[in-house]
Amino acid sequence: MVNNIHQFLDQNTPxxxxxxxxxxxxxxxxxxxxxxxxVFSEIINLLKAEKFDLDNKNEVNNTVEELKLLLSELxxxxxxxxxxxxxxxxxxxxxxxxxxxxxxxxxxxxETEWLFTxxxxxxxxxxxxxxxxxLKTYDPFKQMKYKAFAESEKTMIxxxxxxxxxxxxxxxxxxxxxxxxxxxxxxxxxxxxxxxSLNIGKSKNITEDPLEAIASLDKYILADNxxxxxxxxxxxxxxxxxxxxxxxxxxAYELFTDLCLADYFVTYGLxxxxxxHGKSIPWFVSDVTxxxxxxxxxxxxxxxxxxxxxxIGKKWNSYYKTGKFVxxxxxxxxxxxCYSAMATENSELYNKLSCSxxxxxxxxxxxxxxxxxxxxxxxxxxxxxxxGFQPTAILALRILKCDCICGLNLDYENKISENDKDNxxxxxxxxxxxxxxxxxxxxxxx
Numbered sequence: 167m168v169n170n171i172h173q174f175l176d177q178n179t180p181x182x183x184x185x186x187x188x189x190x191x192x193x194x195x196x197x198x199x200x201x202x203x204x205v206f207s208e209i210i211n212l213l214k215a216e217k218f219d220l221d222n223k224n225e226v227n228n229t230v231e232e233l234k235l236l237l238s239e240l241x242x243x244x245x246x247x248x249x250x251x252x253x254x255x256x257x258x259x260x261x262x263x264x265x266x267x268x269x270x271x272x273x274x275x276x277e278t279e280w281l282f283t284x285x286x287x288x289x290x291x292x293x294x295x296x297x298x299x300x301l302k303t304y305d306p307f308k309q310m311k312y313k314a315f316a317e318s319e320k321t322m323i324x325x326x327x328x329x330x331x332x333x334x335x336x337x338x339x340x341x342x343x344x345x346x347x348x349x350x351x352x353x354x355x356x357x358x359x360x361x362x363s364l365n366i367g368k369s370k371n372i373t374e375d376p377l378e379a380i381a382s383l384d385k386y387i388l389a390d391n392x393x394x395x396x397x398x399x400x401x402x403x404x405x406x407x408x409x410x411x412x413x414x415x416x417x418a419y420e421l422f423t424d425l426c427l428a429d430y431f432v433t434y435g436l437x438x439x440x441x442x443h444g445k446s447i448p449w450f451v452s453d454v455t456x457x458x459x460x461x462x463x464x465x466x467x468x469x470x471x472x473x474x475x476x477x478i479g480k481k482w483n484s485y486y487k488t489g490k491f492v493x494x495x496x497x498x499x500x501x502x503x504c505y506s507a508m509a510t511e512n513s514e515l516y517n518k519l520s521c522s523x524x525x526x527x528x529x530x531x532x533x534x535x536x537x538x539x540x541x542x543x544x545x546x547x548x549x550x551x552x553x554g555f556q557p558t559a560i561l562a563l564r565i566l567k568c569d570c571i572c573g574l575n576l577d578y579e580n581k582i583s584e585n586d587k588d589n590x591x592x593x594x595x596x597x598x599x600x601x602x603x604x605x606x607x608x609x610x611x612x
Contacts, residue, residue, distance in 0.1 A: 173188060173277060174188050174189075174190055174195075174276065175188060175189055175190065176190050176191065177189055177190070177191055178191045178192055178541070178569070178597065179192045179194075179541040179569065180541065181541055181542075181543055182540060182541065182542065182543070183540065183541055184279040184280070184281065184538065184539050184540055184541075185279065185280040185281065185534075185539050185540075185541060185568070185569065185570055186276070186277065186278065186279055186280055187199075187275065187276035187277075187280050187283065188276045188277050191597075192280075192569055193567075193568040193569045193597070193600070193601045194280030194284075194568070195276070196601075197280070197284070197568070198240060198275060198276060198280070198283070198284075199241070202237065202240060202287065203237060203241070205451065206233055206234075206236075206237045208310070209233060209291075209306045209307070210230050210233055210234070212306065212309050212310070213226055213229060213230060213306065214226070214230065218300075222300050222301075225298050225299065225300055225301060226301070228298075229294055229295065229298060229301060232294045233291070233294060236287075236290055236291070236294065239275070240275045240287065243274050243275050243276045243277070244274060244275065245272075245273055245274050246263065246266075246273045246274065246275065246278065246283070246286060247263075248260045248263050248264070249263075249289055249290060249293045250293055250297065251293055251296050251297065253296060254497065255289070255292075255446065255447065255497045255500065256289065256292075256293065256296070258497060258501065259286075259289050259501070262501065262502065262503075266278075266282075279502075279539065280539065281502060281504070281534055281535065281539035282502040285500070285501065285502040286502065288448075288449050288450060288500070289500065291306070291448075292447050292448070305448040305455070305457070306448060307448050307451045307452060308448075310451060310452065311417045311418055311452055311458060314417070314418035314419065314452065315417075315418045315419075315462070315465065318418055318419035318422070319470065319472070319475070321376055321419065322419065322422050322475060323472045323474055323475055324375060324376055324377065325353060325376055325377075325422070325423070325426060326472070326474035326475050326477070326478045327474045328377060329350075329426055329429065329478065330474055330477060330478060332346055333429060333430065333433045336433075338434075340400070343434060344396055344400075346430065347396055347399075347430065348392055348396070349377070349380065350426055350427050350430050351392055351395070351427065351563075351608070352380040352383070352384075352392075353376055353377075353380055353423050353426060353427075354423040354424060354426065354427040354528075354563060355387075355563045355565070355606055355608060356376075356379065356380060356383060356423075356565070356606070357416075357419055357420040357422070357423030357424070358415060358416065358420055358528060358529050358530075358563065358564065358565045358606075359565050359603055383606075385581070385585060386585065386604055386605050386606060387605075387606045387607065387608060388566075388571075388574050388575075388578050388581065388582075388605050388606070388607055389548075389573045389574055389575065389578075389607040389608065389609060390607075390608045391561075391608050391609055391610035392608050394610045395524075395561050395608070395610045398524070398559060398610070398612060399436050399523075399524065403523050405521065405522075405523050407438035407439055408435075408436065408437045408438045408439070408523055409437060409438070409439050409440075409441060409521060409522045409523060410428070410431050410436070410437040410439075410440050410441070410522060410523060410524045410525075410526065411440075411441045411442075411443060411519060411522045411524070411525045411526065412424055412427070412428065412440060412441070412442050412443065412525075412526045412528065413443045413499070413525065413526065413527045413528060413532050414442055414443060414444050414453070414454045414528055414529075415453060415454070415528040415529025415530070415531065415532060416452040416453060416454065416528075416529065417452055417453070417454045417455075417458040417459075417462065418452065418462075420528070420529075421454055421458070421459070421462055422462075424442065424528065425482055425491075427526075428440035428442070428485075428491060429478075429481070429482065429485075432485060432490050432491075437523075438490070439489065439490060439491075439492060440490065440491055440492070441492045441493075441494060441522070442454075442459065442491065442492065442493045442494070443493075443494055443495070443496065443499060444456060444458070444459060444493055444494075444495045444499075445495060445499050445500055446495040446496065446497050446499070446500055447500060449499075449500055450531060453531075455495060456493055456495050459493045463479060463482055463483050463486060464479075464483075465479075466478065466479025466482070466483075467479030467480050467482075467483055496512070496515055498511070498512045498515050503535070504535050504536075504538045504539065504553070504555075505535050505536050505552075505555045506538060506552065506553035506554055506555040508555065508557075509555075509557075516557050517557075519557040519558060520557040520558055521558075522557075522558050523558065523559065524558065524559045524560075524561060525557070525558060525559070525560050525561070526561045526562075526563065527560065527561070527562045527563070527564075528563055528564075529563075529564060529565070530564060530565065530566075530567040530568060532562070532564075533562055533564040533570075533607075534568065534570060536551070536552060536555065536560070536562060537551035537552065537553075537570060537572055538551070538553055539570055540570060541569065541570055542570065542571070542572045543572075544571050544572065544573075544574040544578060545572075545574060545575075545576060546572040546573070547572065547573055548562070548572055548573035548609040548610075548611050549611045550572075551572040551573070552611060556611065556612075558612075559610070559611070559612040560609075560610070560611045560612070561608070561609070561610050562607070562608070562609040562610075563606075563608060564606065564607050564609075565603050565605070565606050566599070566600050566601065566602075566603070566604070566605045566606065566607070567601060567603050568600065568601055569597045569600040569601060570600075571600060571607070572609075573607065573609050574607075582599050582605070586598075586599065
C-alpha cells in the first residue's frame with residue numbers, strides 16, 4: 167500500500183493541470199501504485215532467471231535488493247533524491263533535480279508531476295545497474311522485448327507479404343498511392359497497442375489479421391488527420407534532402423510497423439532519408455534502443471524462417487547500410503522535459519529536427535511530452551496543446567493509454583457511447599476510454 171498519503175485527493179486531475187499521482191482517480195496514481203510493483207517483479211524474476219557466472223551472483227542479489235528498496239521508496243511516497251553516477255546522462259538529470267529542489271517545496275513520488283516521476287523512476291533503475299561492476303550495460307527488459315518479437319512473428323509475416331507485393335508496384339497513380347499510404351499509416355498507428363510497460367511487462371499474442379483489423383478499427387479513431395497529412399506530404403517541398411524523422415516508442419511489433427511506414431516513404435520518394443530516434447538507455451520496458459534496432463534487423467534477415475521476413479529484412483538492412491535509414495539515440499528523449507522546452511534545453515536537437523519535412527511522434531509517452539502531460543479540455547486544439555513546439559510539421563500517432571487528450575471533435579462522447587454501449591466497464595468509469603488502449607488519435611500540425 168501507499169504510505170504518507172495525507173495530501174492525496176480522491177478526484178481526477180483538475181482541468182488544465184499536469185497529471186500527478188496524488189489524484190487518486192487519475193491513471194498516474196494507478197500506474198505508480200499498481201503497475202510499477204508488477205514491473206519491478208518482472209525485472210527481478212528475469213534477473214534471477216538469467217544464467218550468470220557464479221562470480222556475478224552476489225552482485226545480482228545486491229541489485230535485486232536495490233530494486234526492492236527503490237520500489238519501497240516509491241510506495242512510501244518519499245522525497246526524490248539526486249542520482250548517483252558519473253555518466254553524462256545522470257549528470258544532466260542531477261542538474262534538472264537541483265533546479266526542481268530549488269523551486270518546489272515538496273518533491274515526492276506522488277505529489278510531483280507524474281511525467282517527471284515516471285521518467286525519474288527509469289533513471290533510478292539505470293543508476294542501480296550502472297553502479298555494478300558486471301551489469302553496467304545489462305538491459306533488464308531485453309528478454310521481454312525478445313519474447314514480444316516471437317509472439318508477433320506471425321502477424322509480421324502477413325504484413326511483410328502485403329508490403330512486399332505492394333511496394334514492388336513502382337508506378338502507382340496518386341489515388342492508389344494514397345490508399346496504400348492510409349493502410350500503412352493505420353498499421354503503424356495500431357502497432358502502438360502492444361506496449362510492454364502498459365501490459366506490465368507481458369506482451370500480447372497478436373492473433374487478428376492486421377489488414378482486416380485496421381479496416382474495422384477506424385470507428386475507434388477519435389481524431390483523424392490522416393487526410394491532412396497525405397495532402398501535406400503530397401505537395402512538392404524545397405527541402406533537400408527530404409528527411410522524415412520518426413520518434414519511436416516500442417520495439418518488436420511496433421518497430422516493425424514503423425519500418426513499414428519508412429519503407430513506403432523511401433520507395434515512393436517522399437523521403438530520401440528516414441531518421442529513427444530511439445532511447446539512449448533501456449527505458450519504459452519496451453522502448454527502442456540502438457541495440458534493439460540492430461538486433462531486430464539482423465533477426466529479420468538471418469533468424470526468421472519466413473522468406474517474406476528475410477526479404478524485407480535484407481532490404482531494410484541495405485537501407486540502413488546505405489544511409490536511407492538512420493538511427494540516432496539522443497539523451498534528450500530520456501529526460502523529463504516536455505517538448506515545448508526542447509528549443510531551450512537542447513537547441514541543437516531542435517534545429518536538427520527543423521530540417522525535417524515531417525516528424526512523426528509515436529505512442530503515449532511522446533504524446534504526453536508533446537502536450538505537456540496536462541489534463542486539457544478534450545476540445546483544446548492539438549496545435550494549442552503543443553504550447554509553441556513546432557520545429558516543422560508534426561504527426562502524432564497515439565493509442566490512448568492515460569488520461570490526457572486534446573484535439574477531439576465535440577461529438578467524441580457520442581462516438582464512445584455508441585462503441586461502448588454494451589460495455590459495463592466503460593459505463594462504470596469516467597475515464598475508461600482514455601486508458602484501455604482501445605481508442606486512438608492521429609493528430610497533425612504544421
